[in-house]
Amino acid sequence: xxxxAGRREPTMREVAALAKVSTxxxxxxxxxxxxxxxxxxxxxxxxxxxLGYRPDLTASSLRRSDRRSATIGVLFEDLSxxxxxxxxxxxxxxxxxSGVLVLAGSSEDDRALQRELLVSLSARRVDxxxxxAAGGHQDALHQERERGTPMVLVDRPPTFGGTDCVTTTxxxxxxxxxxxLAALGHRDIGFLGDRRTLWTxxxxxxxxxxGLAQAGLTLREELVRTDLHGDAPAExxxxxLxxxxxxxxxxxxxxxxxxxxxxxxLRARGExxxxxxxxxxxxxxxxxLEPGIxxxxxxxxxxxxxxxxxxxxxxxxxxxxPVHAVVPATLVRRGSGEIPPPTG
Amino acid sequence: xxxxAGRREPTMREVAALAKVSTxxxxxxxxxxxxxxxxxxxxxxxxxxxLGYRPDLTASSLRRSDRRSATIGVLFEDLSxxxxxxxxxxxxxxxxxSGVLVLAGSSEDDRALQRELLVSLSARRVDxxxxxAAGGHQDALHQERERGTPMVLVDRPPTFGGTDCVTTTxxxxxxxxxxxLAALGHRDIGFLGDRRTLWTxxxxxxxxxxGLAQAGLTLREELVRTDLHGDAPAExxxxxLxxxxxxxxxxxxxxxxxxxxxxxxLRARGExxxxxxxxxxxxxxxxxLEPGIxxxxxxxxxxxxxxxxxxxxxxxxxxxxPVHAVVPATLVRRGSGEIPPPTG
DNA sequence: GGTGGTTACGTCAACGATGACGTAGGAGTG
DNA sequence: CACTCCTACGTCATCGTTGACGTAACCACC
Numbered sequence: 001x002x003x004x005a006g007r008r009e010p011t012m013r014e015v016a017a018l019a020k021v022s023t024x025x026x027x028x029x030x031x032x033x034x035x036x037x038x039x040x041x042x043x044x045x046x047x048x049x050x051l052g053y054r055p056d057l058t059a060s061s062l063r064r065s066d067r068r069s070a071t072i073g074v075l076f077e078d079l080s081x082x083x084x085x086x087x088x089x090x091x092x093x094x095x096x097x098s099g100v101l102v103l104a105g106s107s108e109d110d111r112a113l114q115r116e117l118l119v120s121l122s123a124r125r126v127d128x129x130x131x132x133a134a135g136g137h138q139d140a141l142h143q144e145r146e147r148g149t150p151m152v153l154v155d156r157p158p159t160f161g162g163t164d165c166v167t168t169t170x171x172x173x174x175x176x177x178x179x180x181l182a183a184l185g186h187r188d189i190g191f192l193g194d195r196r197t198l199w200t201x202x203x204x205x206x207x208x209x210x211g212l213a214q215a216g217l218t219l220r221e222e223l224v225r226t227d228l229h230g231d232a233p234a235e236x237x238x239x240x241l242x243x244x245x246x247x248x249x250x251x252x253x254x255x256x257x258x259x260x261x262x263x264x265x266l267r268a269r270g271e272x273x274x275x276x277x278x279x280x281x282x283x284x285x286x287x288x289l290e291p292g293i294x295x296x297x298x299x300x301x302x303x304x305x306x307x308x309x310x311x312x313x314x315x316x317x318x319x320x321x322p323v324h325a326v327v328p329a330t331l332v333r334r335g336s337g338e339i340p341p342p343t344g
Numbered sequence: 345x346x347x348x349a350g351r352r353e354p355t356m357r358e359v360a361a362l363a364k365v366s367t368x369x370x371x372x373x374x375x376x377x378x379x380x381x382x383x384x385x386x387x388x389x390x391x392x393x394x395l396g397y398r399p400d401l402t403a404s405s406l407r408r409s410d411r412r413s414a415t416i417g418v419l420f421e422d423l424s425x426x427x428x429x430x431x432x433x434x435x436x437x438x439x440x441x442s443g444v445l446v447l448a449g450s451s452e453d454d455r456a457l458q459r460e461l462l463v464s465l466s467a468r469r470v471d472x473x474x475x476x477a478a479g480g481h482q483d484a485l486h487q488e489r490e491r492g493t494p495m496v497l498v499d500r501p502p503t504f505g506g507t508d509c510v511t512t513t514x515x516x517x518x519x520x521x522x523x524x525l526a527a528l529g530h531r532d533i534g535f536l537g538d539r540r541t542l543w544t545x546x547x548x549x550x551x552x553x554x555g556l557a558q559a560g561l562t563l564r565e566e567l568v569r570t571d572l573h574g575d576a577p578a579e580x581x582x583x584x585l586x587x588x589x590x591x592x593x594x595x596x597x598x599x600x601x602x603x604x605x606x607x608x609x610l611r612a613r614g615e616x617x618x619x620x621x622x623x624x625x626x627x628x629x630x631x632x633l634e635p636g637i638x639x640x641x642x643x644x645x646x647x648x649x650x651x652x653x654x655x656x657x658x659x660x661x662x663x664x665x666p667v668h669a670v671v672p673a674t675l676v677r678r679g680s681g682e683i684p685p686p687t688g
Numbered sequence: 689g690g691t692g693g694t695t696a697c698g699t700c701a702a703c704g705a706t707g708a709c710g711t712a713g714g715a716g717t718g
Numbered sequence: 719c720a721c722t723c724c725t726a727c728g729t730c731a732t733c734g735t736t737g738a739c740g741t742a743a744c745c746a747c748c
Contacts, residue, residue: 007492009469011734022698027736035696052491057467058402058413059734063703069402071447071468079436082628085429092423092450101464103415104448106436120445123401124415125353147396148351263632284426285629288607355704366728371706379726403704407733 010051019047030055061125072311073121073129074104075114076154083256083281083300084132087154090304091130098312100127107134115140122149128311130154135197150314152307156199157324164310166303166325170203170280171210173296173329174254177278178211180331181250184340186276187217190241190248192234192262193226194255201226204254204280223248234261235268242269249341250276256283259293276339278331287334294337302327354395363391374399405469416655417465417473418448419458420498427600427625427644428476431498434648435474442656444471451478453539459484466493472655474498479541494658498651500543501668508654510647510669514547514624515554517640517673518598521622522555524675525594528684530620531561534585534592536578536606537570538599545570548598548624567592578605579612586613593685594620600627603637620683622675631678638681646671 012030016023021040028036029044036044047053061069074091076084084106092102103126107114114134118141121129128150133141142160145151153165181189191208194201205226212219222244225237234253238261241248251266253259259279266272273291282297306325331337356374360367365384372380373388380388391397405413418435420428428450436446447470451458458478462485465473472494477485486504489495497509525533535552538545549570556563566588569581578597582605585592595610597603603623610616617635626641650669675681 009466009491009734013734023734024699024736025697028697031736037696040697054463054466056406056469056734058469059406059703060736061703062400062403062406062705063734063736065703065737067703069468078433079423080426080430080433082424082426082429085426085432086424088429088448089422089424089450092448096449099464101447101449101461101468103445104432104436105440105445106433119398120443122353122398124413124445125400125402147353260629260632267632283629285604285627285633288604288611288633289629290634357704367704368706368729369727372727375706381726384727400704403733404706405733406735407704407706409707409733411733 009056010053011056012053014051015044015047015053018051019043067125068127068315069125070099071101071103071124071126072308072315073118073124073126073131074102075107075117075121075129075131076104077107077109077132077134079104079106082283083298086300087132087304087307090301091308094305094308095312100312107132109134111136111140118144127315128152130307130311132156133158135195150311152311152314154303154307162322164314164323164325166307166310166327167200168298168303168327168329170200170329171207173331174204174207174252174280175211175214176207176331177252177280177296177337178208179215180337181252181276181278182211182215182217184250184276184338186250186341188220188223188246188248188250188341189217190223190238190251191225192228192237192241192251192253192258193224194258195229196226201254208252208254228255228258228261231257231261231264234258235264236261238262238265239268242266242271242275248275250339251278253277253279255279256281259283259295263289263293272336274339274342276337276341278337282332286332289336291336291339292334294334295332296329297332298329299327353400354397355400356397358395359388359391359397362395363387411469412471412659413469414443415445415447415468415470416652416659417462417468417470417475418446419451419461419465419473419475420448421451421453421476421478423448423450425600426627427642430644431476431648431651434645435652438649438652439656444656451476453478455480455484462488471659472496474651474655476500477502479539494655496651496655496658498647506666508658508667508669510651510654510671511544512642512647512671512673514544514673515551517675518548518551518596518624519555519558520551520675521596521624521640521681522552523559524681525596525620525622526555526559526561528594528620528682530594530685532564532567532590532592532594532685533561534567534582534595535569536572536581536585536595536597536602537568538602539573540570545598552596552598572599572602572605575601575605575608578602579608580605582606582609583612586610586615586619592619594683595622597621597623599623600625603627603639607633607637616680618683618686620681620685622681626676630676633680635680635683636678638678639676640673641676642673643671 012023012026016026026044029041105117111134130152133156138159145163157165228234228237253262279295282295286293356367356370360370370388373385449461455478474496477500482503489507501509572578572581595606597606623639626639630637
C-alpha cells in the first residue's frame, strides 16, 4: 500500500510459523488468553515483534462472536461548526476511554446525504451511531434503528420511539432569557430564529412565547423573524426589525450565527449599546465584544459525554427503557443582556 | 445488537438461498459485475430488498485483492479547535467524493497518544492517514510510514523523508506582516508565540526575524515571548510586554489563542486602539471587534483538500516523488494592523 | 494403579465475502 | 456436424482470525 510499495502486513500465520506453534496459540498469546506456557508465550511475542505483527481487528471482529468493530459512527450537521466539533470531541474522548474509535461525517442537514452516510457506516459495521438528525422526516434513522442499530440522537429528539436522546434545556432557558429581559423593563422583545424545521428552533420559540406570557407581555408578531439560515439573513432581518416605527428594545436570538448577524446589524446602526441582546449558544470572544454578549450556554462537553455513554451502554447490552437526557444550559451575563430599555 | 435485541444482519448466503442462486451470483449482482442474466438479477435484487441485505464491507475488503477499507485515518491535535475542525471538514468532503470515510482522533500533541491512535487506526486497516504531527520526535510516524502506510502530514512537515506534506506560508506571511507594521513606522514590534517545539512557531518566529532584518530594525529580545500555550499565558505575557519601560508599539501574535490573549491584555489596559496588532490565523468575529483584528488567514479548506487529494492519490498507487505543498496565506486588513505608532 | 481433572497445546471449521476456475448450454463458423 | 467461443452460472478455496473441540501429558487421590 505504501506509495506503491505494496508491502503486506504480517499475519498470525507468519508469526506462528516463525515461533513454531499453531495460529491458535498465537491468538491466545496476542489476546492474553490462558492456555499458553511461559516459554511458548515468549517465543510468540518475540516472533511477533520481529515481524512487526499487528492484529487485524476487522478479521478478528468478523470471526468473534460479539462481532464488535470497536467503532461508532458520528453523524453531525457540519463538523466544522464549533458546536458540532466540540460535541465530536466530547464523544471521541468518552469513546476512546472504552477503546472505541469514531467514524465521523457531516450530513449538512440533508436527509439524502444522511441516509447515504448511514449506509456507509453500516457497511463498515459500526457498533452504534450518535446522530444529529437532519430536519424533516426521519425515516432513514427510524429504519436504521428498527434494524437494531444502537443509536443516540443529540441536540434534537427522534420523531419515533424507543431511542435515546440528549438535548439541552432549550425551552426553559429561552423562557428565562426572555423573563430576564422583561424584568429589566423591556416590553418589546424581538425574536430571531433559525429554520423552523429544526426542533431546537421550535423549542426556543416556544420558550420565547412562554416568557412573554409569563411576564404578561403580548406577542407582537412583526417582531418575530424565523427561517434565518446563517448570519447574513439574520443581519437583514435584524435591520428590518430595528427599522420599524416601534422597534424592539431587546432581542432574543435563538442561534449562534443568528446572534452574530444581529450583532452586525446593531453595530451597523450604532445601537449595540442601546438595544439589549441575549443569544442562544455561547461563542468564543463573546466576552471581548463591547458590550460583552449575554448568552445561554449549553454544556456541550456534557451533552457529548452523555450521548457517548448512552450509546456505549446500549452496545454493551443495556436494555433499560429509552432515555431522553436533558443537560441544563446556563445564562452567562456579559452586559448585552443587562441593557435596560430607554426611559420614557 | 439493538438495545439488546441482538438482530443479525442478513448475509449473502441468505439472499442466495431466497433467490435460489449461489452466493457468487449474488456477489456479481450486488457488485454490478457481468455474468448474471436479467431474470436472475431481478430475483437477487428482490431477495436482497426483501431481507434488507446490506453488504459487509469489512468482510469484503478482507477477501478482495486490493484490501481497501475505503477508510482513512485523520489524527489532529484537537478536533474541537476551529482550525483542526475546519481541516477535518475539508478532508472529509474530499474523501467522501471518493467514497472514503474518515476515522478521526485527537492526539492532543501527545506523542504517546498519537502512537496509540496510530495503532488503533492500523488495527482497523485504514488505507492511509492524514496527520498533524505531535511535537518532538516523530518516530512513531516514521515507523508507520516505513511500513508503507500512505501518509500525509498537515500543518507541520515530517522530520523524516519520503512523505507528503501540506503547510502554509508561515515564514513569508509572518515576514510580510512584520514588514507591514514596520512600514507604518513601528520600530518596537513585539512577538508572542506558541510552544517552540512546534515547527509552525519556529517558522513564524523566523519570519518575524526576517521582517525585522529586512526593515532594518534590530531585535529587542525582551519583546519576544514564546512557549505560550493557550490564551491565559499569552495574556500574561502581553501584559508584561506592555508594562515595559519602552513597550512595543505593535504586536505580532503567532497563533490563534495567543492573539486572543493579547487582545484581552490590550483591552484590559485600554490600549487596543493605540497598539497595533496582527495575528496569525483568522477567527470568527475578528471583524466585529473594535478595532477589527488584522490577521494572516490560512486557506484551511485548501490545505485540507490538498492533503486529502495527496493521500487518496498515494492510496491509488501514485508513486511520484514526495510533495511538500505550500498553500498561500493572505493578509486580511481590519484595522488593528493599520494603527500607526504614537507620534513623537 | 486406575480414575478424574487440569494444563498446554493442536486441528478444524467458520465468520461474510470474492478470486480462480470449472462447466453446461447455446450461438456461430467452416 | 464437429469445433470453437461466449455467456451464465456454480464450486471451491481463501482472506486473517477465533470458537468448538480434541488430545497428550502430567498431577493428585483414593
